[in-house]
Amino acid sequence: MKYNKITQKVIDELIEILGKKNVILDKEKMETYSHDETPVEQYANMPEVVVTPTTAEQIAEIVKLANRELIPITPRGAGSGLSGGAIPVFGGIVLSVEKMNKILEIDLENMMITVEPGVVTNDINPPLEEHGLFYAGYPMSLLTCYIGGNIAHNAGGGKAIKYGVTSRYVMGLEVVTPTGEITQLGGKLVKDVTGYNLKQLYIGSEGTLGIVTKVILKLVPLPKTTVDLLVLFKDPKSAIAIVPTVMTKAGIIPTSVEFMDKLCVKTSCEYLNEHLPYQDCGAMLLIEIDGTREDQVNEEAEIIGELCLEKGAIEVYVADNYTTQERIWSVRRDIAEAFKVVSPHQSLEDIVVPISEIAKLIPEIEKMSEKYDILMPSYGHAGDGNLHTTLVKNPKMTMEEWYETEEKALKEFYAVIKRFGGTISGEHGIGCKRKPYMPIVTDDVQFDLMRKIKNTLDPNNIMNPGKIFDL
Amino acid sequence: MKYNKITQKVIDELIEILGKKNVILDKEKMETYSHDETPVEQYANMPEVVVTPTTAEQIAEIVKLANRELIPITPRGAGSGLSGGAIPVFGGIVLSVEKMNKILEIDLENMMITVEPGVVTNDINPPLEEHGLFYAGYPMSLLTCYIGGNIAHNAGGGKAIKYGVTSRYVMGLEVVTPTGEITQLGGKLVKDVTGYNLKQLYIGSEGTLGIVTKVILKLVPLPKTTVDLLVLFKDPKSAIAIVPTVMTKAGIIPTSVEFMDKLCVKTSCEYLNEHLPYQDCGAMLLIEIDGTREDQVNEEAEIIGELCLEKGAIEVYVADNYTTQERIWSVRRDIAEAFKVVSPHQSLEDIVVPISEIAKLIPEIEKMSEKYDILMPSYGHAGDGNLHTTLVKNPKMTMEEWYETEEKALKEFYAVIKRFGGTISGEHGIGCKRKPYMPIVTDDVQFDLMRKIKNTLDPNNIMNPGKIFDL
Numbered sequence: 034m035k036y037n038k039i040t041q042k043v044i045d046e047l048i049e050i051l052g053k054k055n056v057i058l059d060k061e062k063m064e065t066y067s068h069d070e071t072p073v074e075q076y077a078n079m080p081e082v083v084v085t086p087t088t089a090e091q092i093a094e095i096v097k098l099a100n101r102e103l104i105p106i107t108p109r110g111a112g113s114g115l116s117g118g119a120i121p122v123f124g125g126i127v128l129s130v131e132k133m134n135k136i137l138e139i140d141l142e143n144m145m146i147t148v149e150p151g152v153v154t155n156d157i158n159p160p161l162e163e164h165g166l167f168y169a170g171y172p173m174s175l176l177t178c179y180i181g182g183n184i185a186h187n188a189g190g191g192k193a194i195k196y197g198v199t200s201r202y203v204m205g206l207e208v209v210t211p212t213g214e215i216t217q218l219g220g221k222l223v224k225d226v227t228g229y230n231l232k233q234l235y236i237g238s239e240g241t242l243g244i245v246t247k248v249i250l251k252l253v254p255l256p257k258t259t260v261d262l263l264v265l266f267k268d269p270k271s272a273i274a275i276v277p278t279v280m281t282k283a284g285i286i287p288t289s290v291e292f293m294d295k296l297c298v299k300t301s302c303e304y305l306n307e308h309l310p311y312q313d314c315g316a317m318l319l320i321e322i323d324g325t326r327e328d329q330v331n332e333e334a335e336i337i338g339e340l341c342l343e344k345g346a347i348e349v350y351v352a353d354n355y356t357t358q359e360r361i362w363s364v365r366r367d368i369a370e371a372f373k374v375v376s377p378h379q380s381l382e383d384i385v386v387p388i389s390e391i392a393k394l395i396p397e398i399e400k401m402s403e404k405y406d407i408l409m410p411s412y413g414h415a416g417d418g419n420l421h422t423t424l425v426k427n428p429k430m431t432m433e434e435w436y437e438t439e440e441k442a443l444k445e446f447y448a449v450i451k452r453f454g455g456t457i458s459g460e461h462g463i464g465c466k467r468k469p470y471m472p473i474v475t476d477d478v479q480f481d482l483m484r485k486i487k488n489t490l491d492p493n494n495i496m497n498p499g500k501i502f503d504l
Numbered sequence: 505m506k507y508n509k510i511t512q513k514v515i516d517e518l519i520e521i522l523g524k525k526n527v528i529l530d531k532e533k534m535e536t537y538s539h540d541e542t543p544v545e546q547y548a549n550m551p552e553v554v555v556t557p558t559t560a561e562q563i564a565e566i567v568k569l570a571n572r573e574l575i576p577i578t579p580r581g582a583g584s585g586l587s588g589g590a591i592p593v594f595g596g597i598v599l600s601v602e603k604m605n606k607i608l609e610i611d612l613e614n615m616m617i618t619v620e621p622g623v624v625t626n627d628i629n630p631p632l633e634e635h636g637l638f639y640a641g642y643p644m645s646l647l648t649c650y651i652g653g654n655i656a657h658n659a660g661g662g663k664a665i666k667y668g669v670t671s672r673y674v675m676g677l678e679v680v681t682p683t684g685e686i687t688q689l690g691g692k693l694v695k696d697v698t699g700y701n702l703k704q705l706y707i708g709s710e711g712t713l714g715i716v717t718k719v720i721l722k723l724v725p726l727p728k729t730t731v732d733l734l735v736l737f738k739d740p741k742s743a744i745a746i747v748p749t750v751m752t753k754a755g756i757i758p759t760s761v762e763f764m765d766k767l768c769v770k771t772s773c774e775y776l777n778e779h780l781p782y783q784d785c786g787a788m789l790l791i792e793i794d795g796t797r798e799d800q801v802n803e804e805a806e807i808i809g810e811l812c813l814e815k816g817a818i819e820v821y822v823a824d825n826y827t828t829q830e831r832i833w834s835v836r837r838d839i840a841e842a843f844k845v846v847s848p849h850q851s852l853e854d855i856v857v858p859i860s861e862i863a864k865l866i867p868e869i870e871k872m873s874e875k876y877d878i879l880m881p882s883y884g885h886a887g888d889g890n891l892h893t894t895l896v897k898n899p900k901m902t903m904e905e906w907y908e909t910e911e912k913a914l915k916e917f918y919a920v921i922k923r924f925g926g927t928i929s930g931e932h933g934i935g936c937k938r939k940p941y942m943p944i945v946t947d948d949v950q951f952d953l954m955r956k957i958k959n960t961l962d963p964n965n966i967m968n969p970g971k972i973f974d975l
Contacts, residue, residue, distance in 0.1 A: 142748050142860035165752040189695045198695060200704070201672065216949035221858035223888045224660045224669060224930035226708050227945055228972055229954045233671070233704035237697050254755040277613050281636040284725040284796035325755035329800060387692035389613035417694045459695035474698055478687035483700045485960040490953065501699055 036123055036495075037103045039081040047084055047126075050094045055132070057083040066127045069114040071466050072378065075436075076117045080107065080127040087132050089207055089215050089246035096213035096244070099126060099495045107497050108240035110150065110182030113174045115381055116464030118185065118239045122499035128244065130181050136160065137247070143221050144252045145204060150181025150245045154188075157250070166252040169196035172460070173366060181245050187237035189460035191365075194416030195288045195323075196253070198460065200236045205249030208235055211242060211491030221249060234486075239462050240497040242490055256323035259288070260334040261352040263361050264341045265314035269294065270392035271345045272316040276416055277388065278344060279320075283336045289321040290416030291365050294395065297412040301364045304371035309364060314347055316395075318415065319365055368412050369423065375408060378426035380439050382446070386455030388418040397449050398422055405442045419459035422446070447473045463501045471502055507594050507966075508574045510552040518555055518597075521565045526603070528554040537598045540585040542937050543849065546907075547588045551578065551598040558603045560678055560686050560717035567684035567715070570597060570966045578968050579711035581621065581653030584645045586852055587935030589656065589710045593970035599715065601652050607631065608718070614692050615723045616675060621652025621716045625659075628721070637723040640667035643931070644837065652716050658708035660931035662836075665887030666759045666794075667724070669931065671707045676720030679706055682713060682962030692720060705957075710933050711968040713961055727794035730759070731805040732823040734832050735812045736785035740765065741863035742816045743787040747887055748859065749815060750791075754807045760792040761887030762836050765866065768883040772835045775842035780835060785818055787866075789886065790836055839883050840894065846879060849897035851910050853917070857926030859889040868920050869893055876913045890930035893917070918944045934972045942973055 047056045057063060060079075068077035086092050099106050105125035112119055121127050134151035141164055146157060154175040157168045172178055172188040182188070184206070189198040205219040218232040219225055235242055266272035269292070276290055293301075298311040311317065320337060324330040331353070338349040352358045372379060386394055395411060402409035408425040424442055426435045447457050447470050456474045457467055472480075484504055487494070494504055518527045528534055531550075539548035557563050570577050576596035583590055592598050605622035612635055617628060625646040628639045643649055643659040653659070655677070660669040676690040689703040690696055706713055737743035740763070747761055764772075769782040782788065791808060795801040802824070809820040823829045843850060857865055866882060873880035879896040895913055897906045918928050918941050927945045928938055943951075955975055958965070965975055 140858075140860070141752065143858045144748055144751060145858075165755060187697050187701070193695060197672070200701075201668070210949060210953065214949040214952075216947055216953075218950070220925050220927070222856050222925075222927060222930070224664060224856050224885075224890045225927050226658050226929050226931055226933050227927045228934060228942065228950065229713075229957060230658070230671075230704055230708050231950065231953055233701055233707075236704075237701050242700075254751050254757060257755060277615055280615060280725050281612065284636060284728065286725060326800075329797075385693050385695050387611075387614045387616075389611070414695075419695045454691050454693075456691070456693060456696055456698045458697050459693070460697055462697050463699060471699065476687055478681060478685040479689070479699065479702065481685075482681065482687075482702055482961065486700060486957055489956040489960040 036105050036125060039104060039125065043098065043102055043104065044082060046098055047082065047095065050091055051084055051086055055085045065112070066109060066129065067120065069112045069117060069119045071115060071117045076120055076465060078120055078122050079124065080121040081124045083127045083129060085129050085132045089209055092128065092209045092244055092246060093213045093215050095126065095128065096209055096211065100212060100493050103493060103495065105495050105498050108244045110179035110185065111153070111177050113178045114182060114186065114462065114464065115383070116458070116462040117466045118462050118464035118500055120465060122465055130179065133246065140221065145221050145249050146252060147247065147249050148180055149247060150179060152180050154178050154180050154183055161252060162255060165255050167255040168202060168250050169253050170199050170202060171196070180248055184236050184245050184248060185240050186460065186462040189414065189417065189419060191289045191291060191414060193414060194290055195286045200233060202251045203232065203236055203248060204251050206232050206235055206245055207247035208243045208245050211496040219249070223251065239464060239500050241487060241500055243496060254325070257325050258327045258330045259321060259323045259358065260330050261358045261361055262320040262334055262338055263309070263350040263352065264318045264320060265310070265347040266316045266318065267345065267347060268315040269395040272318050273388065273392045273415060275318065275341055275344050278340055279337055283340060285322065285333050285337060287320050287337070287416065288323045289319065291319040291413070292415030292420070293317045293365060293368065293412040294410055296408065296410040297368045298364065300410065301368045301371040304374060305363060305367055307360065307364055310348065319361055365412070368410070372408070372410060372423060372425050376426040376428050378435055380424040380443065382422045382424065383419070383458045383461035384422060384450045384455055385417065385419045385459035386450060386453045388415070390453040390455065391415060391418060391420065394449070394453055401442060401445060405438050407438060407442065417459065443470060465499055468501060507576050507596060510575060510596065514569065514573055514575065515553060517569055518553065518566065521562055522555055522557055526556045536583070537580060537600065538591065540583045540588060540590045542586060542588045547591055547936060549591055549593050550595065551592040552595045554598045554600060556600050556603045560680055563599065563680045563715055563717060564684045564686050566597065566599065567680055567682065571683060571964050574964060574966065576966050576969050579715045581650035581656065582624070582648050584649040585653060585657065585933065585935065586854070587929070587933040588937040589933050589935035589971055591936060593936055601650065604717065611692065616692050616720050617723060618718065618720050619651055620718060621650060623651050625649050625651050625654055632723060633726060636726050638726040639673060639721050640724050641670050641673060642667070651719055655707050655716050655719060656709070656711050657931065657933040660885065660888065660890060662760045662762060662885060664885060665761055666757045671704060673722045674703065674707055674719060675722050677703050677706060677716055678718035679714045679716050682967040690720070694722065710935060710971050712958060712971055714967060725796070728796050729798045729801045730792060730794045730829065731801050732829045732832055733791040733805055733809055734780070734821040734823065735789045735791060736781070736818040737787045737789065738816065738818060739786040740866040743789050744859065744863045744886060746789065746812055746815050749811055750808050754811060756793065756804050756808060758791050758808070758887065759794045760790065762790040762884070763886030763891070764788045764836065764839065764883040765881060767879065767881040768839045769835065771881065772839045772842040775845060776834060776838055778831065778835055781819065790832060836883070839881070843879070843881060843894060843896050847897040847899050849906055851895040851914065853893045853895065854890070854929045854932035855893060855921045855926055856888065856890040856930035857921060857924045859886070861924040861926065862886060862889060862891065865920070865924055872913060872916060876909050878909060878913065888930065914941060936970055939972060
């Protein structure tokens with residue numbers, strides 16, 4: 034793909050559309066927009082200009098300009114992505130939605146909220162609380178990520194086992210297409226089969242099919258009470274076996290079932306100076322239950338606790354107040370940070386397998402860890418079969434050795450995942466980080482379908498090029 | 505679009521692929537395949553041949569043959585559709601999945617079931633019951649419809665307010681593309697962001713993008729107890745107002761909130777010789793709650809009942825046993841049948857609006873009913889804003905007058921729906937019945953996106969042509 038460089042004429046035109054303060058050319062300021070949360074040294078690339086539009090109409094004009102001048106556009110949310118989806122790999126324009134950050138409407142009668150794409154996910158719920166409602170999307174980066182980015186990646190997170198992922202709650206989208214047209218997909222409608230489900234096609238398309246400019250989200254009743262169980266098991270197998278049992282035997286869908294292997298618990302506890310009794314366990318589950326009534330949630334917690342013990346759990350700890358819950362959850366949330374003490378150079382993975390395969394997968398990961406002489410801790414959303422296994426650079430390796438090891442280990446890892454009926458990303462996306470590995474889990478027919486869709490909707494390939502697959 | 509007629513050579517080739525018993529040429533037998541549940545006299549068309557393949561490979565061969573010979577293929581489920589989606593409007597091949605009717609696997613560990621597309625929706629649950637699981641899709645035609653048809657239309661139904669529609673449960677699809685390639689979209693994976701969400705694009709595409717040959721469905725814990733409330737209100741407005749209140753004030757998501765206007769209740773009761781106390785009411789809600797524990801469900805029913813009375817309900821009747829529940833539900837289910845006594849000529853609609861707009865919509869419908877001198881009863885899934893308003897021919901009208909009235913009234917009705925932020929189909933689909941009205945709710949940008957996708961995936965336009973939109 035040949036793109037044109039941005040000329041002064043283009044800059045002038047952008048300033049014409051957006052005003053001077055929304056066109057960033059300063060190198061130092063632009064640096065932030067050259068990367069996301071993937072390792073800077075591997076994946077960063079500088080944009081030629083960063084723009085911060087405030088309306089869909091402005092975005093449509095920019096997209097038309099980019100088509101006319103053959104300039105790539107990279108849409109950007111909070112930059113908290115983990116797949117390099119917001120990196121301007123061909124330079125050009127980074128289009129940040131950071132100034133489109135308003136909550137536009139809270140509609141109680143329809144139990145929906147309308148927001149701009151630059152709203153921080155965690156800011157959606159506070160104004161809803163007094164109305165007994167909440168938005169159930171819960172990516173682990175919710176303190177920083179934008180709802181627009183959540184849609185681009187169909188973000189999942191820690192509560193998907195009960196509440197599902199982002200796509201379940203997106204009722205309407207306003208989008209600017211790759212040719213610069215504005216349209217409204219869906220609306221305040223919980224059912225809609227009027228033609229193709231373009232809305233769902235856009236969700237998870239990583240900004241390669243256009244830019245989301247407005248979002249209508251469905252809300253659900255706010256649970257009034259929460260209990261967390263910390264359950265210790267002798268090995269991953271017995272830990273994982275409990276997941277379907279809880280749902281079928283007890284008829285309870287937990288809010289979260291988070292898995293941590295022993296290495297994760299140990300490293301995170303040491304990092305936090307936290308004294309969880311992990312010494313004897315081979316795996317830990319963090320099970321959360323929520324609901325409307327305290328007695329019912331407590332009873333469900335008791336049922337699950339008993340089931341766990343019946344099925345061989347070593348110990349069950351109950352956290353039914355905020356302080357203890359926060360202690361437990363911070364062990365889970367700080368795992369990634371904790372391993373940075375070992376080495377800041379990591380490959381944070383996002384594989385997903387059928388739940389039943391997790392127990393078989395863990396020994397394979399242990400073998401690979403030994404073979405490649407790197408740490409490969411596993412943790413994540415066991416209830417969804419979604420593990421954030423992380424490859425941690427052995428401090429003794431040179432960077433060159435690490436990159437070589439990383440590539441080889443990832444290839445082998447993904448091939449194992451494929452063999453277990455899994456795939457390479459459950460919620461972080463493909464971006465540029467996982468693009469080289471897509472052929473391991475994607476057949477030619479699917480590539481062909483995806484390429485055809487991309488080509489016909491974005492004939493000049495200006496919309497976030499270089500992501501997911503090459504044309 | 506110019507298609508070729510089916511020649512003896514093509515027939516021979518079909519017999520070669522499928523065997524003689526799977527190639528139907530007998531006119532009388534083919535008649536069944538010329539229509540669905542839309543009025544035969546308006547929408548039927550004879551196929552040139554009907555085939556009943558049993559494998560994806562056979563279907564792939566047929567599709568390749570159809571491309572080579574430029575023959576249209578109309579995929580068909582149970583023929584229970586209400587939008588003409590399975591009618592072979594250009595003749596050609598009707599491809600019925602009726603012989604692909606096996607449950608292939610029940611996977612308890614992953615809580616999933618794998619089925620062929622010709623499995624009757626209602627047959628999915630009985631073998632799951634002993635395992636404490638169920639498939640939560642619940643189209644009102646579940647006794648006859650196929651799961652393949654449910655996927656083609658993204659079927660909703662009476663329990664979507666709590667359980668969502670078909671798409672929520674489809675984890676994996678095997679499809680044959682319009683060019684005759686077989687691929688697996690998704691799998692036993694509850695999270696998956698590996699490239700575009702082709703699976704969701706296929707769901708609801710009404711067989712215009714290919715043929716589903718295998719389905720993996722997610723299962724959920726089987727509720728152990730159910731209570732139904734029949735609630736009488738003085739008018740639709742007070743009935744509808746209760747829906748968000750139940751969810752926000754009480755924090756309860758009911759399984760169903762079915763709405764019936766007075767005319768519906770009266771007509772259905774008379775038809776069934778049922779004596780519900782409808783005389784004084786202007787609207788009725790049927791609210792179902794389900795759950796794991798009897799005491800909890802009873803308590804929730806009580807809370808909802810009290811809320812209804814607080815908000816002006818005339819009366820609340822509780823049905824907590826199977827017999828009474830069946831009596832109430834049959835009033836709801838038999839509405840369409842009951843109106844056939846007035847006239848068999850009807851247009852069964854499927855509009856959806858934001859829930860808040862239903863109360864405003866009802867008076868508009870009453871006005872139209874008067875203006876066009878036809879009955880326009882409204883009933884349906886109030887919890888989803890999805891109403892099956894039905895235009896019933898005035899017996900005094902000639903057929904010609906009826907067709908003219910139907911078209912005019914539908915145009916006006918859909919324009920009103922659009923004004924209320926709604927759309928023309930929530931779960932029945934567009935097919936050929938609603939195709940002429942698509943421009944009322946679909947803008948040029950969306951048409952362009954849909955046409956581009958259709959053109960690039962089905963370059964010869966052989967896959968269910970004449971449905972949803974014209975090329």
